[in-house]
Amino acid sequence: MTHKNINGLATAAIHACSAVMPEHAHAMPIFATSSFTFDNAAQGMARFSGEEKGYTYSRFGNPTTDAAAKLIADLEAFGITDEKGNTIEAWGLLTASGQAAMATMIMSHISAGDTILSGPSLYGGTHEFFHSILPRFGVGYIALDLNDTVLLEATLQQKASIKIIHLESPANPGMQCIDIAAVSRLAKKFDVLVTVDNTFATPYLQQPFKLGTDLIFHSTTKFLNGHGNAIGGVIIGKDQQSLQKVYHTYKLLGVNANPFDAFLLLQGIKTLATRMDRHCSNAAVAARFLQQHPAVSKVNYNGLETHPDYELSKSQMRHAGAVLSFELKDGFEGAIRFIDKLNIFVRAVSLGTTDRLVSHPASMSHAGVAREQRLKAGITDGLIRMSVGLEDITDLIADLEQALST
């Protein structure tokens, strides 16, 4: 949709839901229905052939899930115009989880014999999908430092089988950033598709379409929903046409989201901008506090001047985000002690909820990974990951301070 009279992304998040509301409902209703009726056989035929617009079956599309997908697509496209100066009409498909979005997006665009290229740091589920599922279908996978453009160009030149470059920026655990515009430029030259996991940033902090990306996916479970009450995902293309292959796979795998979760997501997105501003300002204060603390040996936060990707992150993101990690000098034991002493922080994996979540990857999410392999990925024994919430910053810092004291 075009955002008439809307100049800011915060306004768009609240008002851009373009669905026509039945009975003038103010909030998008939950359409809990599997099928949609036809007036007569001719209409059924016209709906299925695509001659007439309209719903048929909720695995193919549903008003509540479509409203949430379109809203996120509108935010990803916000302020981006085509050559003619028209705002692009991005399109989205809502899925049952972030994993479903990633897998559907990737599977729609690869075949046996193809190779996927990515950066060295990937979300665990994506990494495992590339490593343990795709090889069974004859799809290869290479990881390299995508900011090394000389190496990237040489690799693209050598390996014609590369069909997708998959990016995550910022990425766990070090909050490393990738120069999305530079990678997209090179990818165009070699006719390679660029896909981005924009979960950590959300469209409020970073719009990959502005930087030349082809497809975007999110785990909406995190900051987009924002309240930790539903698992979900979304795949976004620059226009409906660009999602045609994805839609075909989507319908046949049956990865659609349900209308109840879509409703919760729509509620959450209304406050996206306000929440992100607070999440990010709290994270910046927490990062600075941790950086000067004697019990902490290293803080990974792309909003700190000492982070190697500080300038890059500033150039492509509005704020640096609200996820950070840090290393405790006392290693594994120190990390366990710290986690157990926290009062306000909630011990849980995941991120992007209103409250703060803290996890110890070495004993939780990565406990099953061999230590050597874990260390190679930067997940040291004393590494703590934190998703900074919306609480009063003074409470946050006080809790960190008491948990760090010995």
Ligand SMILES: *Cc1c(COP(=O)(O)O)cnc(C)c1O
């Ligand atoms: C959580 C997450 C995913 C997977 O999403 P689910 O909703 O858990 O399936 C993918 N990428 C990133 C960066 C994530 O944080």
